[in-house]
Amino acid sequence: MEPAISKSILLAIVLAPLLGAIIAGLFGRKVGRAGSHTITILGVAASCAMSMYVLWQLAGQGASPFNENVYTWFQIGGYEAHVGFMVDKLTAMMMVVVTFVSLLVHIYTIGYMAEDPGYQRFFSYISLFTFSMLMLVMSNNFLQLFFGWEAVGLVSYLLIGFWFKKPTAVFANMKAFLVNRVGDFGFLLGIAGVLSILGSLDYGTVFANAGTLADKTIPVWSGSLSLFGHTWTLLDQPVEWSAPTAICICLFIGAMGKSAQVPLHVWLPDSMEGPTPISALIHAATMVTAGIFMVARMSPLFEMSQTALNFVLFIGATTAFWTGLIGIVQNDIKRVVAYSTLSQLGYMTVALGVSAYSAAVYHLMTHAFFKALLFLAAGSVIIGMHHEQDMRKMGGLRKYMPITYWTSLLGTLALVGTPFFAGFYSKDTIIEAAAHAAHGEHASWISQYAYWAVLLGAFVTAFYSFRLLYMTFHGKERFRDAHAGHGHDDAHAHDDHAAHAHDDHGKHDDHAHGHHGAHEPHESPWVVTLPLILLAIPSVLIGFFTAGPMLFGTDWLGHEKQLPFFLGAIDLSAARDTIAQVGEEAWHGPIKFALHGFTAPAFWLAFSGFALATIMYLWKPELPAKAAKLFKLPIRILENKYGMDNLWIDGFAGGGMQVGKASRAIDSKLIDGAIVNGSAGLVGFIANLTRRVQSGYLYHYAFAMIIGLIVLLAVVIRFWQ
Numbered sequence: 001m002e003p004a005i006s007k008s009i010l011l012a013i014v015l016a017p018l019l020g021a022i023i024a025g026l027f028g029r030k031v032g033r034a035g036s037h038t039i040t041i042l043g044v045a046a047s048c049a050m051s052m053y054v055l056w057q058l059a060g061q062g063a064s065p066f067n068e069n070v071y072t073w074f075q076i077g078g079y080e081a082h083v084g085f086m087v088d089k090l091t092a093m094m095m096v097v098v099t100f101v102s103l104l105v106h107i108y109t110i111g112y113m114a115e116d117p118g119y120q121r122f123f124s125y126i127s128l129f130t131f132s133m134l135m136l137v138m139s140n141n142f143l144q145l146f147f148g149w150e151a152v153g154l155v156s157y158l159l160i161g162f163w164f165k166k167p168t169a170v171f172a173n174m175k176a177f178l179v180n181r182v183g184d185f186g187f188l189l190g191i192a193g194v195l196s197i198l199g200s201l202d203y204g205t206v207f208a209n210a211g212t213l214a215d216k217t218i219p220v221w222s223g224s225l226s227l228f229g230h231t232w233t234l235l236d237q238p239v240e241w242s243a244p245t246a247i248c249i250c251l252f253i254g255a256m257g258k259s260a261q262v263p264l265h266v267w268l269p270d271s272m273e274g275p276t277p278i279s280a281l282i283h284a285a286t287m288v289t290a291g292i293f294m295v296a297r298m299s300p301l302f303e304m305s306q307t308a309l310n311f312v313l314f315i316g317a318t319t320a321f322w323t324g325l326i327g328i329v330q331n332d333i334k335r336v337v338a339y340s341t342l343s344q345l346g347y348m349t350v351a352l353g354v355s356a357y358s359a360a361v362y363h364l365m366t367h368a369f370f371k372a373l374l375f376l377a378a379g380s381v382i383i384g385m386h387h388e389q390d391m392r393k394m395g396g397l398r399k400y401m402p403i404t405y406w407t408s409l410l411g412t413l414a415l416v417g418t419p420f421f422a423g424f425y426s427k428d429t430i431i432e433a434a435a436h437a438a439h440g441e442h443a444s445w446i447s448q449y450a451y452w453a454v455l456l457g458a459f460v461t462a463f464y465s466f467r468l469l470y471m472t473f474h475g476k477e478r479f480r481d482a483h484a485g486h487g488h489d490d491a492h493a494h495d496d497h498a499a500h501a502h503d504d505h506g507k508h509d510d511h512a513h514g515h516h517g518a519h520e521p522h523e524s525p526w527v528v529t530l531p532l533i534l535l536a537i538p539s540v541l542i543g544f545f546t547a548g549p550m551l552f553g554t555d556w557l558g559h560e561k562q563l564p565f566f567l568g569a570i571d572l573s574a575a576r577d578t579i580a581q582v583g584e585e586a587w588h589g590p591i592k593f594a595l596h597g598f599t600a601p602a603f604w605l606a607f608s609g610f611a612l613a614t615i616m617y618l619w620k621p622e623l624p625a626k627a628a629k630l631f632k633l634p635i636r637i638l639e640n641k642y643g644m645d646n647l648w649i650d651g652f653a654g655g656g657m658q659v660g661k662a663s664r665a666i667d668s669k670l671i672d673g674a675i676v677n678g679s680a681g682l683v684g685f686i687a688n689l690t691r692r693v694q695s696g697y698l699y700h701y702a703f704a705m706i707i708g709l710i711v712l713l714a715v716v717i718r719f720w721q
Contacts, residue, residue: 005066013050016043021128028120036120040127041106048099055092086140094137097368102130104531105281111527129155133286142191142201160274169273176267183257190250207300216243248308255291262319272334276379280372289364292348296357313353317450320346321457327464329638333378356433356578363426370414373535377408380524396477400521405473407532414539416462419594425543433578458602462609470617544590552587
């Protein structure tokens with residue numbers, strides 16, 4: 001008899017972090033600092049232990065997946081809204097990753113936030129975030145998914161703007177909130193499409209009836225335009241979109257916001273204004289991977305539309321390569337890691353676009369460990385440097401912070417895809433899947449573009465990763481020069497704690513400001529270094545031991561054993577999974593796969609990036625200044641982030657102003673006198689109207705983003721159908 005997963009355990013997994021958040025948030029002053037971190041850590045630790053037990057039941061004991069409703073919210077007509085859990089291997093893996101990383105972040109926070117007056121509030125927020133993420137990944141229906149989706153966004157807003165007296169943090173959390181609302185607009189449209197056509201929001205019902213979507217369309221435009229009581233017929237036939245295409249692209253727009261895909265990626269780098277533990281929790285293992293998880297879970301729907309998959313593939317490839325390039329010119333240590341996150345999320349999205357769902361989720365898992373490690377290591381450097389974040393004011397920290405250095409090195413080797421490290425097995429599999437799609441019978445220019453994007457991305461990743469390592473830990477000890485010059489002239493000279501130069505009672509906090517004179521850097525306390533060590537272990541080993549069972553259906557040595565770990569969980573409608581085909585050609589066990597990796601183009605491109613970074617930042621440190629002069633224009637474009645921030649924030653409004661100015665210039669210089677004054681007055685009137693769009697209100701810009709996305713969606717679907 002197969003063991004059964006207990007409903008009580010699943011409820012305890014979800015409610016334990018919520019209980020800790022409530023106690024720390026509402027009774028933090030009564031239980032004190034120690035009480036707050038003890039209660040929240042115990043809650044997350046219990047949740048992590050029970051999640052591991054559930055995963056062991058599913059993977060090791062052959063337990064059947066759990067899919068039941070546990071509570072009914074409300075009933076309207078024939079529709080019931082439920083709280084329910086769908087827990088299979090995919091969900092259980094996500095539960096373990098979320099709770100394990102969250103647990104280590106909780107422990108790390110004890111040291112990092114030790115002097116912060118909002119200590120109890122911070123622990124309440126991160127525990128509440130863990131609860132929200134668990135509700136998202138464990139849901140068995142779209143409504144609960146959306147609840148977790150929005151709760152994660154709300155708590156991330158609170159965490160990014162945790163230091164609410166810091167103007168840049170307030171701007172960053174508002175930016176993150178609004179950009180995610182743009183994505184959520186599309187997400188809601190997708191959920192509404194599912195409900196209107198299939199009549200249900202329960203995963204099981206939707207997946208079972210997904211085949212009925214194939215021949216259905218969604219009317220978009222009748223082809224006529226009515227204005228001022230008159231109707232013009234512009235098209236003979238009404239515009240209709242394929243239902244699977246429209247629904248899946250709308251759902252993916254939600255993922256674009258949450259998982260920071262171009263062009264909705266602009267919020268993630270700015271979110272580094274929040275405390276460093278948040279960077280690890282939100283941007284390594286949880287919030288930004290929610291979109292990847294959602295698309296993988298919805299694979300039966302996405303497999304019904306090649307147009308939607310092409311859209312996913314194009315967006316992912318663009319994000320993987322072009323955002324990685326921006327990381328090359330960043331000097332803030334946390335922002336380099338942030339752009340690395342953007343790039344790696346692009347890799348996961350590429351895997352989704354080529355139907356390699358297993359590879360996407362597997363890279364999500366391995367990436368969670370080494371990216372959380374790199375974020376927390378960056379925070380350790382910031383602590384050791386007395387809250388300095390500019391890498392130009394570091395250097396030579398290796399001998400002062402040995403634990404931070406060696407764990408950072410291991411995380412870097414995993415990130416760049418060094419054979420035998422965790423990142424290699426997941427990243428190389430995605431590249432193999434992209435190559436399979438680019439050279440297969442259904443190859444297109446999009447699949448070929450995606451393959452070259454992820455392949456060249458290996459060079460870019462290695463270059464900016466080792467640039468960070470060398471500028472921070474090797475070379476000249478530039479922090480002595482920085483201290484001599486007072487070290488606070490850079491925009492990022494202060495750590496996050498600078499926002500709290502004064503505590504809640506107005507008392508000056510010298511430690512928070514980091515005014516330590518010329519004190520030498522120092523290794524962080526054990527509550528900071530212990531999580532680094534615990535994250536470094538899976539960053540090195542987990543790929544070697546799990547690639548076989550989780551990707552290719554073998555034991556860890558590569559012997560045939562069973563179906564792939566994820567196949568039954570993700571592939572609910574017998575949709576294809578490219579990894580099943582790739583595995584037949586490439587997988588012969590972790591050792592042979594890694595040895596073959598040394599001969600692959602991706603490895604040699606990564607090695608070239610490592611070699612170039614070594615020459616420029618270790619052997620010939622004068623070269624970066626020369627390169628900056630030689631490549632002034634490309635560097636300026638990268639520093640300006642391709643103008644994407646300006647496009648979203650000022651683009652629509654600024655464009656309106658420019659149209660008005662141009663119109664008036666043409667009128668006055670070219671045709672003044674040739675056209676009656678009334679025309680000039682009309683142009684001026686239009687110019688004044690368009691200028692009013694530059695209102696300065698963020699919600700006006702958010703509305704402009706939504707309109708832009710709708711137009712983009714219409715063009716894409718019209719082009720690819």
